[in-house]
Amino acid sequence: MASPKRAVLRFKTRSAPKFSGRLGRSFKWLSPGLSVKRWLFLSALGVLLISLGLAISVRLTPIFFVIQILQTLLRQIAGVIPRYVSGPLVILGGMLLVWWGQTRTLGSITEVLMPESQDELVDRLLAHRRLNRGPKVVVVGGGTGLSTMLRGLKDYSSNITAVVTVADNGGSSGRLRREMGGLPPGDIRNCLAALADREKLITELFQYRFEAGNGLAGHSFGNLFLTAMNEITDSWEYAIAASSQVLAIRGQVLPATLSDVALWADLEDGRRIDGESQITAAKGNIVKIGCTPTSPPALPSVLEAIQEADLIVLGPGSLYTSIAPNLLVPEIVDAIASRKIPRIYVCNIMSQPGETDGYSVSDHIKALDAVCGKRIFDAVLVQKKQPSALALARYAKEESHPIMVDQRNLVHLGCRVILANVMNEDPTTQYVRHSSQRLARVILRWYDRVHTLGQRPRK
Structure with a gap:
């Protein structure tokens, strides 16, 4: 029997196929479970109807092989309903389908990128720019x-x-500086929390101080987090940069x-x-x-x-x-x-x-x-x-x-x-x-x- 670790790896390989290159990245949008393909198809159908409506309006029927197949049907429609009425109606229907398809596509993307956000994706993009x-x-x-x-x-x-x-030598920062060496993390912690996108939650987390525990009492979680990142990356500069990525801060913090x-x-x-x-x-x-x-x-x-x-x-x-x-x-x-x-x-x-x-x-x-x-x-x-x-x-x-x-x-x-x-x-x-x-x-x-x-x- 495969070990649990191998089973997990095998499951990940099946559920997340690898794509390489620009073409591969494009095919990622067709992966199962994204709820995107149906809306892309709907958008394509809307574009097709717009083309057909334009063709009817300017008397260019047929202009493609597909239109030749539908020639008889289109002429019958044009005979019953004048082209200046039927053409705009088909164009309007196509535009509605395009709008519906694109809206649902962006909605699916928004659900993945911002699952708990109440903002519209376009608002986020405008704010980002x-x-x-x-x-x-x-x-x-x-x-x-x-x-x-x-x-x-x-x-x-x-x-x-x-x-x-980086001159702080008091409180939790001073203790960590004396015991672990390196920079005092207190002011760095405060700045990272202030620049974080979800500032309130990150500030509460980073400012949380342990009230009990042998060696933990008096330390803030943020100070311990930064000290641990320094131990992992073996550099305060990389530790701060990595923490900035984790917290998705706006800007950068540098000692x-x-x-x-x-x-x-x-x-x-x-x-x-x-x-x-x-x-x-x-x-x-x-x-x-x-x-x-x-x-x-x-x-x-x-x-x-x-x-x-x-x-x-x-x-x-x-x-x-x-x-x-x-x-x-x-x-x-x-x-x-x-x-x-x-x-x-x-x-x-x-x-x-x-x-x-x-x-x-x-x-x-x-x-x-x-x-x-x-x-x-x-x-x-x-x-x-x-x-x-x-x-x-x-x-x-x-x-x-x-x-x-x-x-x-x-x-x-x-x-x-x-x-x-x-x-x-x-x-x-x-x-x-x-x-x-x-x-x-x-x-x-x-x-x-x-x-x-x-x-x-x-x-």
Whole structure:
């Protein structure tokens, strides 16, 4: 008796015959079970009737051998019913059959390609074409701010590249990094989930954290999934690319570098703090940020994406622990600075305790200029309207305050300021976050305006 494994293989061979070449691929449409052949035949019959109707209308009967066989019948019909009536009737019947056949053919195809979708195939195709024509956008950052941005941008373009920081050393990512080596998967996981076509389900799955289990407690499923993919493919770059295919994301997610980067910060009181998660917890004024090893090499795919980009966005996100780590890769800074395209920095709405206490918008810009050694963006997007009094009171308890828009200093720095309402405030918790849709809409409108005028934004 054949083993179960061989039996399965034999069954697959019988039920899924192999076709090779263009002709073979065409014959696949005639395979049993697709419910396509009958509707293709119906369409062909409709085309035939249209031809017959045209022949009757213009008195070209007979024009083919088949029409010669039907000559007598057609003449009898034409004798009873005038040709200017019978011809259009036959044409109409043929058109109805073509429409019916093609509709059912597309319906059968849709059932296979989108079995649970309520959308029409033509709507999906139109959306796919529209998104493919969208601008090539590179977004640099990390944390929840980057994933927030991506959720909005993916509705306007599928040509998105998220450049993600790899300096995280806390939580589940930090544990996996210490125990397994390689990159911290947390920010990569968030970006993949944000760009996934079925975002809600994928986000719930990837963000699920095990509450029990020896060694599992505290880990998120997404982090374990990416770590396993890295073990299988033996490369983080391939692991992320393979995960992107599995999740059918719009765009791509790339780590800024494949180096094992450790972040450090010098504080105003003379302390040096090692580790991304320890920097914020130190509660000091940061005067310098750096990483070990110094000047890590950029991932070549990141540099390629920047060179092909139409728009570059920095942030939103934690200034020193989400955005700055990407800019500690000199090749990324040089690549962004060399591009003569719209480049915009999205400033946070509220200050971050232990990181940007008392910072204004101009302080954020000065900090980024110091990290890069040059200005790499043309404009800064700032929240226009302040949060509610309840939200301000809630944040004040955490020693967090709205980031002040100091117009005079910004003018002195030569940076264009874009004021817009891009904020969402949770009415229950009073938490303030960027709105994905508003943020993407404002940025792309600014890009369209600059692109249409054919000018770079004023510095």
